[in-house]
Amino acid sequence: MTILDGKKISNDIKDEITQVVAQMKAEGQKTPHLAAVIVGEDGASLTYVGSKVRACARVGFESTLVQLPEQITEEELLAKIDSLNKDPEIDGFIVQLPLPRHIDTQKVLLAVDPKKDVDGFHPENFGKLALDMETFIPATPFGIMELLRRYDIDTVGKHTVVIGRSHIVGRPISILMSRKGKPGDSTVTLTHSRTKDLANYTREADIVISALGVPNFLKADMVKQGAVIIDVGITRVTDESAPKGYVITGDVDFAGVSEKSSFITPVPGGVGPMTIAMLLQNTLLARQRA
Numbered sequence: 001m002t003i004l005d006g007k008k009i010s011n012d013i014k015d016e017i018t019q020v021v022a023q024m025k026a027e028g029q030k031t032p033h034l035a036a037v038i039v040g041e042d043g044a045s046l047t048y049v050g051s052k053v054r055a056c057a058r059v060g061f062e063s064t065l066v067q068l069p070e071q072i073t074e075e076e077l078l079a080k081i082d083s084l085n086k087d088p089e090i091d092g093f094i095v096q097l098p099l100p101r102h103i104d105t106q107k108v109l110l111a112v113d114p115k116k117d118v119d120g121f122h123p124e125n126f127g128k129l130a131l132d133m134e135t136f137i138p139a140t141p142f143g144i145m146e147l148l149r150r151y152d153i154d155t156v157g158k159h160t161v162v163i164g165r166s167h168i169v170g171r172p173i174s175i176l177m178s179r180k181g182k183p184g185d186s187t188v189t190l191t192h193s194r195t196k197d198l199a200n201y202t203r204e205a206d207i208v209i210s211a212l213g214v215p216n217f218l219k220a221d222m223v224k225q226g227a228v229i230i231d232v233g234i235t236r237v238t239d240e241s242a243p244k245g246y247v248i249t250g251d252v253d254f255a256g257v258s259e260k261s262s263f264i265t266p267v268p269g270g271v272g273p274m275t276i277a278m279l280l281q282n283t284l285l286a287r288q289r290a
């Protein structure tokens, strides 16, 4: 069994980006600049945005954190997005989700200029992904593909079972794994909360990509011997004995499933760090395409 070390691979990617940025600076080119918009004070969201901004400094990017109050109106937020769209300094930006309930998330995501949409959430970019066109691949599925590529995991003709159909993970990774190419060329089954007898599918899978957000959902008796296991889940589970009062738990019962798997991602240290590295990669692409 090999552990897919997302922390190491993400550091390799960051090192590669650092070199490209140093070269750009040496040639007098503009430095890539990522902006992150966050509305409100949600603890997990603040943590994610903080690590994205820190990652920018690590590779030599400029970054701007746009912190807005929970009470901001939809109109004000849309005006802010419009100004980021028009700001020539900003190459790409993200709007951290979830947004407060009084704001229409779809309206906000539609307002982002597709050329600066480094999260790849705009329908134009999602459509291009489905059509094999040049786009921004959402960072988490992009990170999974990169992990599979760098560990040279054979996906061609394999049966990949995805658990979860969200717009940011399950749906796009199911499309990417079925596209032509390497990684890709998989036969994909997309399962979700309405799937009957889900374990019947996962037991047949050569590759399981789990993105549902239910701690320890995938047990050893649900996977076949030698399967590749990608655990996207990140759930804070209360644990009084932990320094922070919680532990980060994946969707996979790691102790049991790792015994049967050929490759497996840990949580933390698997898909999570890859997500940040691929956001940086998308920001670099936005600068290079500008």
Ligand code: NAD
Residues within 6 Å of the ligand: 140, 163, 164, 165, 166, 167, 168, 169, 170, 191, 192, 193, 194, 195, 198, 211, 212, 213, 214, 232, 233, 234, 235, 271, 272, 273, 275
């Ligand atoms: P979501 O809540 O939007 O979607 C969850 C999906 O799981 C839904 O499609 C639902 O149908 C399915 N589902 C729920 N319960 C199920 C069940 N019992 N059986 C089968 N399917 C079920 O979640 P999301 O945004 O895709 O995130 C999923 C998990 O991945 C969360 O834990 C989230 O924190 C994590 N995540 C991690 C990263 C990362 O960087 N590692 C990035 C994004 C999301």
